[in-house]
Amino acid sequence: MDATLDLSRWREAPLGVMHRRWAIVSAGLRQLLRTRFFRIMLFLAWGAGLALAVSGFLFTQSIASGGWLESFVSDKGPRAQAVVSAFTAIVLVYPDIVIGGMFSILFWLHSYAGLMLSLIALSALVPSLVTRDRASNALSIYLSRPLTSFDYLLGKLGIIVGVLVLLWTGPLVASWLLSMAVAPDSDFLVHSIEPLGRALLFNAIGLVALAAVALGVSSISRSTKATIFLWIGVWPLTFAIAYFPTTPEWLSAASFHYDLNELRSAVFQIDQVAAEAAESLPLVDRGIINGLQHMADDVGATHVATTLAGLAVLVAISLFVLLRRLRPE
Amino acid sequence: MRDAIIETRGLTKLFGAQRALSEVTIDIPPGAIGLLGPNGAGKTTLIKCLLNFETPTAGTARVLGREIRPGERSSRERVGYSPEQDCHIPGMAGCEYVTYCGQLSGMPFRKARQRAHEILDLVGMGQERYRLVDTYSTGMKQRVKLAQALVHDPDLVFLDEPTNGLDPSGREHILRLIGSLRRDLGISVIVSSHLLHEIERICERVIIIGGGRVLEHDSIAALKERHRRVVELAPSGEPERFIAALAEAGVAVERLSNGRLRLESPTESAAWILTLLRDHRLPPAEIVANPNALHELFLKAVGGAQGATATRVTPPPPPGPGSEQASVAAGAVDNSSNDGRDA
Numbered sequence: 135m136d137a138t139l140d141l142s143r144w145r146e147a148p149l150g151v152m153h154r155r156w157a158i159v160s161a162g163l164r165q166l167l168r169t170r171f172f173r174i175m176l177f178l179a180w181g182a183g184l185a186l187a188v189s190g191f192l193f194t195q196s197i198a199s200g201g202w203l204e205s206f207v208s209d210k211g212p213r214a215q216a217v218v219s220a221f222t223a224i225v226l227v228y229p230d231i232v233i234g235g236m237f238s239i240l241f242w243l244h245s246y247a248g249l250m251l252s253l254i255a256l257s258a259l260v261p262s263l264v265t266r267d268r269a270s271n272a273l274s275i276y277l278s279r280p281l282t283s284f285d286y287l288l289g290k291l292g293i294i295v296g297v298l299v300l301l302w303t304g305p306l307v308a309s310w311l312l313s314m315a316v317a318p319d320s321d322f323l324v325h326s327i328e329p330l331g332r333a334l335l336f337n338a339i340g341l342v343a344l345a346a347v348a349l350g351v352s353s354i355s356r357s358t359k360a361t362i363f364l365w366i367g368v369w370p371l372t373f374a375i376a377y378f379p380t381t382p383e384w385l386s387a388a389s390f391h392y393d394l395n396e397l398r399s400a401v402f403q404i405d406q407v408a409a410e411a412a413e414s415l416p417l418v419d420r421g422i423i424n425g426l427q428h429m430a431d432d433v434g435a436t437h438v439a440t441t442l443a444g445l446a447v448l449v450a451i452s453l454f455v456l457l458r459r460l461r462p463e
Numbered sequence: 464m465r466d467a468i469i470e471t472r473g474l475t476k477l478f479g480a481q482r483a484l485s486e487v488t489i490d491i492p493p494g495a496i497g498l499l500g501p502n503g504a505g506k507t508t509l510i511k512c513l514l515n516f517e518t519p520t521a522g523t524a525r526v527l528g529r530e531i532r533p534g535e536r537s538s539r540e541r542v543g544y545s546p547e548q549d550c551h552i553p554g555m556a557g558c559e560y561v562t563y564c565g566q567l568s569g570m571p572f573r574k575a576r577q578r579a580h581e582i583l584d585l586v587g588m589g590q591e592r593y594r595l596v597d598t599y600s601t602g603m604k605q606r607v608k609l610a611q612a613l614v615h616d617p618d619l620v621f622l623d624e625p626t627n628g629l630d631p632s633g634r635e636h637i638l639r640l641i642g643s644l645r646r647d648l649g650i651s652v653i654v655s656s657h658l659l660h661e662i663e664r665i666c667e668r669v670i671i672i673g674g675g676r677v678l679e680h681d682s683i684a685a686l687k688e689r690h691r692r693v694v695e696l697a698p699s700g701e702p703e704r705f706i707a708a709l710a711e712a713g714v715a716v717e718r719l720s721n722g723r724l725r726l727e728s729p730t731e732s733a734a735w736i737l738t739l740l741r742d743h744r745l746p747p748a749e750i751v752a753n754p755n756a757l758h759e760l761f762l763k764a765v766g767g768a769q770g771a772t773a774t775r776v777t778p779p780p781p782p783g784p785g786s787e788q789a790s791v792a793a794g795a796v797d798n799s800s801n802d803g804r805d806a
Contacts, residue, residue, distance in 0.1 A: 141581035143648075144616040148540050148569025157566040165554050262554070271550035275611065278514050278544035279567040280536040 154281055158289025163296045166259060175255045175301060182247040183305020186240055190313025193236055194322050224415060225321075231414055233325035235407040241306065241333035242402040248302030249340055249394065255297055256348050257365055263290050263352035265361040268459065283460040287349070294345040303337050306330075329402075336401040343390050343445050350452025353459040383437055387444025396441040405431070468493050468619050468651050469513060473522035476508050476675075483508040485675040486522065491653075495645045497662030497683075498655040499761055500672035506655045507547070509672065510621050514544055527618055540569065543612035543620035547627065547655070549604055557592035557599070558583060561610045568615035575614065582610040587636050601628030609637065613644075619651045620644070626661060641665050659757045671761055679760065686760050693759075694733055696724040697749035708743040723751070 166172045196203045207214040225232045267273050276286050310330050314323050351364045369391055375381055376392035386392050408429040467490040476484040484505050500506045511517040513524055515531050515538060524531040529538040552560055558579050565575030583592045586606040596607060605628050612620050625641065626634045642665045644650040656662055662669060663683060671679040698705045705724055709716045717725040733750055740748065
C-alpha cells in the first residue's frame with residue numbers, strides 16, 4: 135500500500151544564485167543575532183558609534199562660528215571671548231588641519247573599538263562558519279543544491295561582512311552622518327570626507343584579513359573547541375608574542391592583529407596629522423607642540439612593507455587551507 | 464534510451480591508484496531505481512559524481528539532460544539528495560532547516576516555508592519540527608533528511624540508505640512514501656541500500672555495482688525471470704511426505720530453517736508440482752516461485768565480478784509482458800521473499 139501524497143507543487147524556475155547566496159548570509163546573521171553574546175557586542179558597538187557621533191556633534195558645535203561655545207562665553211568676559219574667537223579663527227583659516235585632524239583622530243580611536251569588537255564577535259562566529267558545517271556534514275547539503283563551493287564561500291564571507299558592518303562600518307558611517315547632519319557648515323563635510331575614506335579603507339583591509347583568517351581557521355578542524363583554540367592561538371597569542379621586546383620583526387608580522395595595528399598607523403597617518411598641526415597651527419604653548427610631536431613619533435608606522443607581506447602570506451595560507459577543505463566528506 | 468534521467472559514458476573515477484569507478488556507461492530511465500553493491504563497490508562515488516561532488520577522471524555524465532561539469536549549478540536544480548550519514552545545519556529547528564534548504568534551491572521564502580511544512584507532515588514530523596535538529600533522535604534526523612531532499616519538488620532524488628535508524632513503523636511509513644513519490648508525483652528515485660527486500664519492494668529497476676563497474680542493470684521483473692525455476696514449498700503439514708514424494712520424482716530438495724522446502728523446477732512451469740501433490744494426496748502447500756531472486760542475483764553478480772574486466776552495460780529494452788513474472792498456475796503464489804534472509 136502506498137501513501138497518498140497531498141502537497142503543493144513547485145514547478146517555477148528557481149531564483150538566481152544571488153538569492154541563494156543571500157539565503158546563506160541572512161540565515162547565518164539570523165542565527166548570530168539570536169545569541170545574547172552577539173547582542174551585547176552590538177550594544178557596545180553602537181554605543182561606541184554613539185560616542186563618536188556625540189564627539190563629532192560637540193566638536194562641530196563647539197568650534198564653529200556662532201556655535202554654542204561662542205554663546206556660552208558671551209557673558210564670561212572679554213578674555214574668554216577672545217580665546218574662543220581665536221579658536222574659531224583658527225578653524226576658519228586652517229579648516230583642513232583642524233577638522234580633518236579632529237575627525238582623523240576620532241575615526242582612529244573608533245577603529246580600535248570596531249576592530250576589537252569585531253575580533254571578539256568573530257571568536258564566537260568562527261566555529262559556526264565552516265567547522266560545524268564540516269562536523270555535521272552540512273557541506274553535503276549545501277553542495278547538493280544548485281550552489282558551488284565558491285557560492286558557499288561567498289555566503290560565509292557575506293556573514294563576516296555582515297558582522298563587520300553591524301559592529302564597525304555601520305556605527306562609523308552612521309555616527310559620521312549624524313555629525314554632518316548637525317554640522318553648522320559644509321566645511322565639516324568637505325574636510326571630514328578624507329578621514330572617513332581612510333577609516334573605510336582600514337575597515338576594508340581589516341575585513342579582507344579577518345575574513346580570510348577566520349574562514350581558514352574555521353575550516354581546519356571539525357571540532358568547535360579546536361577551532362576556538364586555534365583562533366585564540368592566531369589572535370591573542372600571536373599578538374602577545376608580536377609585542378614581546380625581543381621578538382624579531384618577521385615573527386611579529388605573523389600576527390595579523392599586529393599587522394593590522396601597523397597598517398592602521400599607515401592608513402590614518404595620525405603622525406602626519408600631529409606633525410602638521412604642530413608645524414602649522416599658531417599654538418602659543420610650546421608644551422602642546424612638543425606633545426603633538428611626541429604623538430607623531432609614537433603612532434607612526436614603522437614596518438609597513440613587512441606587515442603588508444605578513445598579512446598577504448596569512449591571507450594566502452588561509453585561503454589555501456579553506457579551498458582544500460571545501461568538499462563533502 | 465529515450466528520456467533517460469541519467470546518462471553516463473565511460474565514467475571513470477580514480478583515487479590515486481584505486482579505481483572507484485571504471486568506465487561506467489549506463490542510461491537510466493525514469494522510475495524508482497535501486498542501487499545495490501557491496502561496501503566499496505562504487506555506489507557512493509557514482510552518486511557523488513552525478514551530484515558533481517567529485518570530478519570524474521574520465522568520461523561524461525548527464526543528469527536530467529544537463530551535463531555534469533565542474534562549477535555547473537543547473538544540473539542540481541531539480542535534484543534532491545539525502546546522504547547516508549547524519550547531515551544537518553546546526554542551530555536550526557527542523558522546519559527552519561527544511562525551509563532554508565528550499566531557499567538554497569532557489570525557492571522564495573514563503574513558498575519554501577509552505578512546502579517545508581507540507582513535506583514535514585508527509586514524512587511524519589509533528590511538533591518536533593519546532594525543535595532544534597541537533598536534539599533529534601536518529602529516526603527524526605532521517606525523516607528531516609528526506610524532507611530536505613524533497614522540499615524543492617525535485618524531478619530526481621538520490622536516497623542513500625533512507626531507512627537507516629528508523630523503527631519498524633517509521634520504516635514502513637518512509638517506504639510507502641518513497642513508493643508513492645514516483646506514482647503520485649512522477650519523481651524518479653534512486654535508492655542506495657543494503658536491504659534488498661526494501662529495494663525489491665519499492666523499485667522497478669535495479670543496478671548492481673561491484674568493483675567500480677555496473678554488473679547488472681535491468682528491471683526487477685526481468686532479473687527475477689532469470690531465476691524463476693527456483694521454487695519454495697511451504698507445506699501445511701507432513702513435510703517428510705513432501706520430501707519423499709519429491710525425491711521419488713528425482714528432484715533434489717533442500718529443507719530450510721523456516722520449514723520450507725527449496726527445490727529447482729526442471730521446467731518453466733510449476734504445474735508439475737500440483738500434479739505431484741494430487742498424485743501423492745499431499746496436503747495443500749504454498750508455492751513461492753522465485754524467492755530471493757534479487758539476493759541470489761546480487762551474490763552471483765558480485766561473485767562473478769571478481770577478476771572480471773571492465774563491463775560496458777547497455778540496458779535492455781523496457782520489459783514487455785513476456786518478461787514479467789508469470790503467476791504460478793495454482794496454489795497460493797507469493798513472489799516475495801519470506802524466509803527472512805535479507806542480505
